[in-house]
Amino acid sequence: MGLAYELRGVWKVYGSGEGAVAALRGIDLDIEDSEFLAIMGPSGSGKTTLLDLLGLLARPTRGSLRLFGEDVTEIPDSRSTEIRRNTIGFVFQTFNLVPWLSALDNVELALAIGGYRGDRRERARRLLESVGLGGRLNHRPSQMSGGEQQRVAIARALANDPRIILADEPTGNLDSESGRKIVGLLRDLSRSGRCVVMVTHDEEMAALADRIVRLRDGVIVG
Ligand SMILES: Nc1ncnc2c1ncn2[C@@H]1O[C@H](COP(=O)(O)OP(=O)(O)OP(=O)(O)O)[C@@H](O)[C@H]1O
Ligand SMILES: [Mg+2]
Structure with a gap:
């Protein structure tokens, strides 16, 4: 057990100037390396901004951010790209799958981009089986339900065996039954030793996490 993230005064x-918007205002937050954390808060409260910082897709304006003990507040882009590729898997509300590729090819593509050197087809197949899609390997996104597409997206996020999964409204486009399955899957991933951070508007989904952080106007309120 250790810390995945340490945020201080972020x-x-x-x-800038008149039009400046302070999306986050002094966030202090530690996240355990095998924790399942939900981030909640009204629209505009800074949830996506916080997730972008955790994903090293943006930098804090002020304050510091450590990832597995490494100060990543001001690392060069080349290093943050490397960390993202090796350490972080992203899951989005809109799945973001390549529409003309099968489930298998979508995951294989991620393995190719990540530079996986082994048998990509075999690994893609095993990842899809691990999310319960062994029977949908050759389906394209339009031939799958929303919940199935999101499971492909999770398999894809796992391609390079990341220690961290970041999910922005992963159930936002799903009915509650499919949503519960997706959150159950994310929960299993945290149980297997990954850090999972999920943004959600849905109290029922958030209740399945280990902890809920609530944002309001860029500040943690609970
Ligand atoms: N690229 C940007 N440029 C300027 N302002 C931005 C930018 N991105 C976000 N903001 C502003 O920062 C604040 C926080 O936005 P953020 O997207 O983090 O909210 P959110 O909690 O994810 O909202 P939602 O639930 O609607 O997705 C908002 O006031 C938003 O208008
Ligand atoms: Mg958002």
């Missing part, structure tokens, strides 16, 4: 300000 601010994120978009723009």
Whole structure:
């Protein structure tokens, strides 16, 4: 057991001068390396901004961010790209699958991009089986339900065996039954030793996490 993230006094300000928006205002947050954390809060409260910082897709304007003990607040882009590729898997509300590729090819593509050197087809097949899609390997996204597409997206996020999974509204486009399955899958991933951070508007989904962080106007309120 250790810490995946340590955030200290993190601010994120978009723009400058009159039009500046402070999306995060002094966030202090530790996240355990095998924790399943839910982030909740009203629209505009800074949830996606926080997830972008955790995913090293953006940098804090002020404050510091450590990832597995490494200070990543001001690392060069080349290093954050490397960390993202090796350490972080992303899951989105809209799945973001390549529409003309089968489930197998979508996952294989991620393995190719990640530079996986083994048998990509075999690994893609095993990843899809691990999310319960062994029977949908050759289906394209349009031939699958929303819940199945999101499971392909999770298999894809797992391609390079990341220690961290970041999910922004992963159940936002799903009915509650499919949503519960997806959150159950994310929960299993945290149980197997990954850090999972999920943004959600849905109290029922958030209740399945180990802990809920609530944001309001860029500040943690609970
Ligand atoms: N690229 C940007 N440039 C300027 N302002 C931004 C940018 N991204 C976000 N903001 C502003 O920062 C604040 C926080 O936005 P953020 O997207 O993090 O909210 P959110 O909690 O994810 O909202 P939602 O639930 O609607 O997705 C909002 O006021 C938003 O308008
Ligand atoms: Mg958002």
